[in-house]
Amino acid sequence: MTELAGAPPSTPPRGLLAPTLRTLTIGSVALVSLAAFEAMAVATAMPTAAAALDGISGYALAFGLPLATSVVGMVLSGVWSDAHGPAAPMRVGVAAFVIGLLLASTAPTMAALAAGRAVQGLGSGLFSVALYVVVARAVHPALRPRIFAAFAAAWVLPAVVGPPVAGLLVETIGWRWVFALAAVLAVPAATMVEPALRRLRADAVDDGPAPDRTSRPARRVLWALLAAVGAAGLHQAGQLDGALAGVVGAVALVAVALAGPRLLPAGALLARRGLPAVIALRGLCAAAFFGAEAFLPLLLAQQRGLSPTLAGLVLTGAALSWTAGSWLQGRDRAPSRTTMLRGGTAAIAVGVLLTGSALVPVVPLAVAVLGWLVAGLGMGMAYPTLSVLLLELSAPAEQGTNSASLQIADALFSAVVLAVSGAVFAALIGSGAVAFAATTAIAAVVAGLAVLAAGRARA
CATH class of the missing domain: 1.20.5 (Single alpha-helices involved in coiled-coils or other helix-helix interfaces)
Structure with a gap:
């Protein structure tokens, strides 16, 4: 039987670095790493850029715009990928990402920098969703847990080296080179993905009826x-x-x-069994983890007297345990998807609560540090598992739309929880530890909802 050019091979290659997958694996992991580096490095360079351009008043806009345009890019990419395949949105997304970074690197004003960031956000939304569809159509299902684990690991090195590299660039040759470096490195990464894009033919897949959305x-x-x-x-x-x-x-x-x-999808807000629960869980896990992480460095500094460097090391530790959890779910003999989700969401909930114990003076600080490592482990177990389940539950005609929904849930759930937590924290800021206890409680409640929904996210 002849294999379809747009479908994954009927038998899995030996691994992600087999000849048929090597360039796709390296290129796609490099693109994910670049997106992570951009997120980490730009946050370090932005204060200097805003001061140099006399644009402190536009500081928040320079972060808010790419978040907003990335949501639009995700939706566009989902519709585009389902209608015509992922190759075009992937290429356009990478091009927009590079153009946006170059515009930011040459911006004469803060408004121009924010505009460049908006273009870059649109591009990242386009290629991040298209990349999921490329995985769905080019990678055998048996290897998808491994490639999503590789995507998770791709965030670790940028999380560790991104801020210091950006700081070095800012202090030596200038903040503009932070944007320019990411733009230049994106080109060879995209070139390595190109052969896989050329092999995909959207018309070779029996897409079936288009989904309602x-x-x-x-x-x-x-x-x-x-x-x-x-x-x-x-x-x-x-x-x-x-x-x-x-x-x-x-x-x-x-x-x-x-x-x-x-x-x-219909039923996502109620975590209805199957695909809606998968997408709801992605949003709940992200909101719980990042909702707690946003206040953790400040909590450790104010309540336990840690320096910024030591507090940063705690966050780095969670990035490493996240990678360990991703490796665990990608093993050939990994537990079932449902078991991984139940274990992962439980680890996030327990980790958030243990981290909150730093507010109790008699509890050793090591308990809170261990808690955040556990939370990172849970994210590593849950995140790639949800990505794999999403593709298993998606017909070819809706892989793009559903991948977009997964990432939109991630962004919107996190934005809402961070906004609510921020408002509560601002209202209670004069109460000291009570303000941190409130934000921890919000994250723990969201994690608890994820635990309750974990058993519903299965094929």
Whole structure:
């Protein structure tokens, strides 16, 4: 029987570095690493860039815009990939990512830098979703846990070296080279993925009937724009003070509440069994982990007196344990998907609670550090497993749309929980440890919801 050019091979290669997969594996992992490096390095360089361009007032916008445009890029990429295959959105996404970085590197004003960041965010949304569809159509199902584990590991090195490398560049040759370096390195990475894109033929796959959520792509893009405005508004509200912050935050929450359900499969907000639960779990896990992580360095500094360097090492430790969890789920003899999800979500919940124990003076600090390592391990177990399940539960005609929904849930759930946690923290900031206890409780409740939904996310 002749294999379809757009479908994964019927028998798995020996590994991800087998001749038929080597360039795709290396190139796609390199692209994920570059996206991670950009996120880590730009955060380090941005204060200097804002000061040099006399644009401190636009600082929040430079972070909020790429978040917003990435949501639009995800939706566009999902619709585009399902209609015509992932090759075009992958190429356009990488090109937009590079162009946006180059625009930022040459920006004469803060407004121009923010515009470049917006283009870069659109590109990252396009290629991140298209990359999932490439995996679905080019990688055998038996190897998907390994490649998603590799994607998770691709974040570790940038998390460790990104900030110091960016700091060195800023201090020696200037902040503009942080953006330029990421743009230059993206080109060879994209070139390595190109052979796999040329082998994919969207018309070779029996896509079947188009899903309801892609039958009206224009309307879906409009909802994405509203969600993007809401996500950017939530980010902006966190930078404001007083009544204005409350008004902006409330309007942004309404926008997300209206648009979010239209971008997710029916039943996702209730974690209905199957695909909706998979997508809900991705959002819940992300919101719980990143909701706790956002306040962890400040908690360790104010409540336990840790230096920024030591607090950063705690975060690095979680990145390493995340990689370990990803490796665990990618083994040939790994436990079942459901077992991995139950164990992973439980580890996140327990880890958040143990980390919160740092607020109790008599509890050794090592308990909190161990807790965050456990939380990272849980994320490593859950995240790649959810990606694998998503592709297992998606017909070829909806791989792009569902991959977009997975990543949109990640972004929107996290944005909402961070906004709520930030508002609560600001209201209780005069109460010392109580403010940190409240944000920890929010993250723990979200993690608890993930534990309850874990058994529902299965084929």
